[in-house]
Amino acid sequence: MTRIYNLSAGPATLPVEVLEQVQKDLVEYSDAGMSVMEMSHRSQTFQAIMDNAEALMRQLLGVPENYKVLFLQGGASLQFAMVPMNLKKSGKVAYVDTGSWSAKAIKEAKVLGLDVDVIASSKDDNYTFIPEIDADYTQYDYVHVTSNNTIVGTEFKAFPDTGDTPLVADFSSNFMSGPIDVSKFGVIYAGAQKNLGPAGVTVVIIRDDLLGLNEGLSTMLDYKTHAAKGSMFNTPPTFSVYVVQLVLQWLESQGGLAGIAAKNQAKAAILYDYLDQSDLFKSPVREDSRSLMNVPFVTGDADIDAKFIAYATEKGFANIKGHRSVGGMRASIYNAFPHQGVVDLVEIMRQFEEENK
C-alpha cells in the first residue's frame, strides 16, 4: 500500500489511524455482527455512536449548555438557505463577502427575499485579505461570515463583536482546527469533509433561543425538528457520523484543539516562511489574513505553474492544482495532513526553484 500526500481541499485526507480503525470495524462493528453501514439508526449501538460523537464535540469545543449540536445532511450549501429561513425576523441581514462561498451564501438569502447588506468585502482586491468590518449591527437579524475561505486561502483571526445580533459563521474549512469561543456565535456550521470526516454530514451548532423563530417551515428545513430529535428525526448519515466520532477521538489524542492548533501553526509556518523568501513562488494573500488550512501560491506564469503541478504530482503530491477560479497551486493542509508532508513539499518546491532558475 502506498499512500501519497493528498493536498485536496475536500473531501480531504483523513488520519491513517482512523482509516485503519474503520477497516477493522468495517465487516463487524464491535460485537454487533454487522457493519455500522448496515445497522438501524434506532439501534442502541448506533445511538451510542451518535451520543459519543456529540459528547466528544461538546467537550473538545467547550460547547455551552444552551447550544444544540446537530448532525445534518445537505452540506454547508443547504445551510446557506436554512440560516436565513430559520433566523429571519425583520428580514434585514448582514453578510461579509470574503469569496465565492460567501457569495453563494448571499445568493441564497436573496433568493428567500431577504434584504442583504454586504457590510464588508475584499472582492475588488481578488479576496486576498479579510476586510475590516464596521457596521451598526443592531439593525440586522444576524451577521454572516465565512471563517475560512477555502479557495482564496484567507481566514478570520478575530471575529466582529456583533453584540445582541447573532453572529453566524460558515466554518466548513477550518472547523476543529483550533479552539473556538462558541458563546460568541449564534450559529456555527461546517461540512465534515475537510477537517472532520467523510462527506455526507454537516455539523450545526445553534444557540437555543434561535430555534423556532419562524413557523411554517418545511419540517426538514426547520432546525427545531432536528434539535427536538437529537439529529434523529430521519435517518442520519450513520457511517459519516461514525467516522466523525473516530476523528474526534483522534483529535483528543492530538492534545485537543489547543494541541492541533499548535501543530497547524507549525505546519503552515514552514510553508509560508518558504514562500516569503522564495524568488519563484509567492503567496497572493496578505500576511495578516493567511489561512492555516488552505495555502494558495503562484509563480505568476501559468506555464511554470502547470510545470510545477506536473512535477509535484509526479513526486507523489496529489491535488495541488489551485481552484479553477484563481489558478496556480493550493496546498490544503488540514488537521490530518502530516507535518512531514509539508516539510517534503517545501523540499520539492526548493528543488523545482533551483532547477528552474
Ligand SMILES: Cc1ncc(COP(=O)(O)O)c(C=O)c1O
Ligand atoms: C467555506 C465553504 N463553505 C461551503 C462549502 C460548500 O460545502 P458543501 O459542498 O458541503 O455544501 C464549501 C465547500 O468546499 C466551503 O469550502
